[in-house]
Amino acid sequence: MGIRIIKTALAAIAAIYTAVYFGLEPPLGAGILAILGVEVTRMKGLKSAFVRFIASVLGLFFASLIFTLFGFHIWAVAVFILITFPVLSRFQLKDGIVTSSVIVFHLFNRGEVTTGIIGNEIMLLFAGLGWATIVNIIYMPKDEHRLNDYRSAIEHNFGVIFQEMAFTLRNPAHVWNGGEILEAYSAIEDGAHQSVRNRENRLWGQEEYWSTYFEMRRQQLESVQQMLVELAFVYQKFPQAVMIADLLDQLSSDVKSDVYKGNVEDRHDRLAQSFQAMELPKTRDEFEVRASLLMLLRELERYLAIAKRLKKRKVMSSELLP
Missing domain, CATH: 1.20.120.940 (Putative aromatic acid exporter, C-terminal domain)
Structure with a gap:
């Protein structure tokens, strides 16, 4: 467990610095995504990163449609959850629900849907999940x-x-x-x-x-x-x-x-x-x-x-x- 904490800290720091370097907003979001992506085994890490990325992209897609149609209201978030979460569970992507929610809440906080904001969120995913995957692959304790x-x-x-x-x-x-x-x-x-x-x-x-x-x-x-x-x-x-x-x-x-x-x-x-x-x-x-x-x-x-x-x-x- 101690090794996993160290790996999580390294992945989070690297993800935040990467987000700052590329001007991504908010940079701390990349750190949160990195924390979510660190797993106990290499295979789980790869599967987790893939599932979280796909779930987040689908979440962005549904959120963009919902917020564009209904506006950026708090009740629209409930509509997003009611529609998106069952879909993610149906396609075996429920492990990516939390990651998807982080990205969607970033979008909601911006109050608009643009290609620049969508691109920013996808880059945050690459930074956070990417560093989590790299750290997972580089070192795992010997069993x-x-x-x-x-x-x-x-x-x-x-x-x-x-x-x-x-x-x-x-x-x-x-x-x-x-x-x-x-x-x-x-x-x-x-x-x-x-x-x-x-x-x-x-x-x-x-x-x-x-x-x-x-x-x-x-x-x-x-x-x-x-x-x-x-x-x-x-x-x-x-x-x-x-x-x-x-x-x-x-x-x-x-x-x-x-x-x-x-x-x-x-x-x-x-x-x-x-x-x-x-x-x-x-x-x-x-x-x-x-x-x-x-x-x-x-x-x-x-x-x-x-x-x-x-x-x-x-x-x-x-x-x-x-």
């Missing part, structure tokens, strides 16, 4: 470090979640409050929002990595929550539970690495095959627990498939961690 912080937080929480699941499989009496799930969810949502800003700040060569990454983690967290549902039915310790716990231990470590070569997926496949070769359950309790373990293993397969489907390919086909 990479914040995105990496979100990624680190997510992967740390995922690692803890898998460790806690492994502890529970080895000791069903283990108690865990699940706080890391909420922390992971918060980091994913905040990171996804930040990735949108990061993408909008790139005018050329759009980067899809971060949006794909956070979408992958969002879907994986849903899979993890389903694993926890199955884990809740594991109330006794069986050898199969320990095998899955060992797999989760490796996953809790691999989730923090930059790349992996499919070791977790290979171990999962071998474990699933070994489950099929095991003897059938002998008691009802063993049947219920092993059924939950099998469902947990299948949900783990879905978790790994999400990464395989959405991950970003790296150099020499290296893969993002699961």
Whole structure:
């Protein structure tokens, strides 16, 4: 927010000096337009400047007709609002209503409609919105470090979640409050929002990595929550539970690495095959627990498939961690 205030101040000062240099009236109007035009991302800045300019030109057109027909009366401003604002909203230009109003009020204050006054107002638009656009394009704060912080937080929480699941499989009496799930969810949502800003700040060569990454983690967290549902039915310790716990231990470590070569997926496949070769359950309790373990293993397969489907390919086909 501090950077945006500085950018707004620079754009306003530059716009006012430009208006003074070219003899535009009132020069402070260019500063107001510049303040309205500064946005949080480059893409929003360009879209905002375009919308505000088109809306202001249309506003000048309608205001010129209305004031010429009805005169420069205060009630004529109400007529302008009743006619113009719905039109701007209808054509998706409602973000330019305030800018258009500033320009039209300048015209109303002059008390006449001439080509010179219209030209003056359009030049004010160029000065104010132009400097706002230039400042928006020249500098935007870097988001990479914040995105990496979100990624680190997510992967740390995922690692803890898998460790806690492994502890529970080895000791069903283990108690865990699940706080890391909420922390992971918060980091994913905040990171996804930040990735949108990061993408909008790139005018050329759009980067899809971060949006794909956070979408992958969002879907994986849903899979993890389903694993926890199955884990809740594991109330006794069986050898199969320990095998899955060992797999989760490796996953809790691999989730923090930059790349992996499919070791977790290979171990999962071998474990699933070994489950099929095991003897059938002998008691009802063993049947219920092993059924939950099998469902947990299948949900783990879905978790790994999400990464395989959405991950970003790296150099020499290296893969993002699961």
